[in-house]
Amino acid sequence: SAVISQKPSRDICQRGTSLTIQCQVDSQVTMMFWYRQQPGQSLTLIATANQGSEATYESGFVIDKFPISRPNLTFSTLTVSNMSPEDSSIYLCSVVVAGGLLNTGELFFGEGSRLTVL
């Protein structure tokens, strides 16, 4: 299993500013992902955080807007840049532990960071 800590748990931000969300895992994990959950909607994958290299972004998401770092196997950050009210969402970090999702059958999630942009 894995215990995931996200910071901040929630924040209220002004339009045009940027916020960095941190994700810390209590064990080394093979894969880390960032998801967005907009109000009343499902989870949408933003990107896969790759250790020591650029993240792999899904269609509709770009590095300039959502820069991601993953300096080691247990830590990642997601920055939401130049925020607008449309960025108000819950941002979730998720991980795959050793053995892989398709072996263990579980993607572990943090509790999310609820972001409100005014």
Next chain:
Amino acid sequence: AQSVTQPDIHITVSEGASLELRCNYSYGATPYLFWYVQSPGQGLQLLLKYFSGDTLVQGIKGFEAEFKRSQSSFNLRKPSVHWSDAAEYFCAVGAPNFGNEKLTFGTGTRLTIIP
């Protein structure tokens, strides 16, 4: 491309009543299917999963789900709900042939329990 549909946005059931949450998927082969639950203010927790074999899978908290290939469905059931089951439920599909481990989630079903 894979997709998941949860037709019911919101379901209300009485405590002690039975529950069925619907999930339909679209994928060219047998997918890997999951049900997650999200309690208010919490992250997602895996309830159960289907990879292969017995099409009726048992999960935590008394939940079960049945994979029906002919209907492309993976409905979640519980014979008697408890007030603590009130939460958001997400069906998800993974595609092993993609060679990666991403999941596609449905839009979720919010479950309300009334006394």
